[in-house]
């Protein structure tokens with residue numbers, strides 16, 4: 603379980619500290635590669651020093667409870683593997699498409715349901731959304747720079763989001779994408 607959470611944290615660029623007498627081969631590999639800090643021993647309160655998010659993920663509810671109490675005293679956000687009702691945050695099931703993230707949470711009711719909905723959404727939101735978000739970023743920066751009227755900007759953004767650019771990206775018709783962007787701008791550029 604810790605391995606999965608660590609993987610997600612590393613993917614997000616977090617700096618990770620692991621405290622455990624035993625670790626999986628993959629966690630050991632990440633440690634050897636210098637991708638995380640490994641303290642290969644039992645948990646001590648001072649392991650929390652400098653932390654922002656804490657995951658109490660041992661197989662001992664006594665130890666998890668102790669970590670939770672230490673976090674409360676230190677005002678740290680803690681996720682408890684075997685006691686969701688006492689966690690102060692849950693990890694959602696996430697789809698990432700570049701700058702776009704879609705998170706699904708059942709507030710602890712059923713992680714399997716969250717994962718099922720994630721798989722359904724993955725089909726609906728394909729990899730073209732990554733390109734779409736990149737195109738929108740570029741155009742939005744241009745519009746923010748070129749057009750002062752906030753209502754005009756909103757009209758342009760609405761036109762772009764509701765255009766067929768997404769389908770065009772899916773079909774790799776990049777010339778037509780440029781055309782749509784030009785059209786959205788039409789009449790506004792000073």
Ligand SMILES: C[C@@]1(CC(=O)O)C2=NC(=C\c3[nH]c(c(CCC(=O)O)c3CC(=O)O)Cc3[nH]c(c(CC(=O)O)c3CCC(=O)O)/C=C3\N/C(=C\2)[C@@H](CCC(=O)O)[C@]3(C)CC(=O)O)/[C@H]1CCC(=O)O
Nearest residue numbers: 683686692693694695707708709710711712713714716717
């Ligand atoms: C979304 C995801 C993210 C992630 O962890 O990366 C996630 N769990 C995932 C998978 C998963 N977890 C479990 C199974 C086995 C089937 C089952 O038991 O249902 C599977 C399925 C699998 O392995 O495929 C077991 C399990 N999970 C929790 C408990 C404790 C309890 O409920 O008491 C137990 C029982 C342990 C035991 O048996 O002792 C608790 C939590 N798990 C959460 C998140 C939080 C609520 C999220 C929400 O409801 O939205 C919460 C509350 C705390 C947290 O961890 O933040 C990820 C799917 C990623 C994806 O595929 O997209």
Ligand SMILES: NC(=O)c1ccc[n+]([C@@H]2O[C@H](COP(=O)([O-])OP(=O)(O)OC[C@H]3O[C@@H](n4cnc5c(N)ncnc54)[C@H](O)[C@@H]3O)[C@@H](O)[C@H]2O)c1
Nearest residue numbers: 603604621622623624625644645659660661662665683684
């Ligand atoms: N939230 C979730 O998604 C989820 C999923 C599966 C399991 N769980 C829960 O997570 C917990 C862990 O499950 P697992 O399958 O990863 O167990 P596991 O036995 O594979 O791993 C437990 C780890 O805790 C370490 N540990 C034990 N005592 C420790 C201490 N005092 N200090 C530091 N580390 C210590 C062990 O060395 C081991 O590496 C269980 O309570 C389980 O119910 C939660």
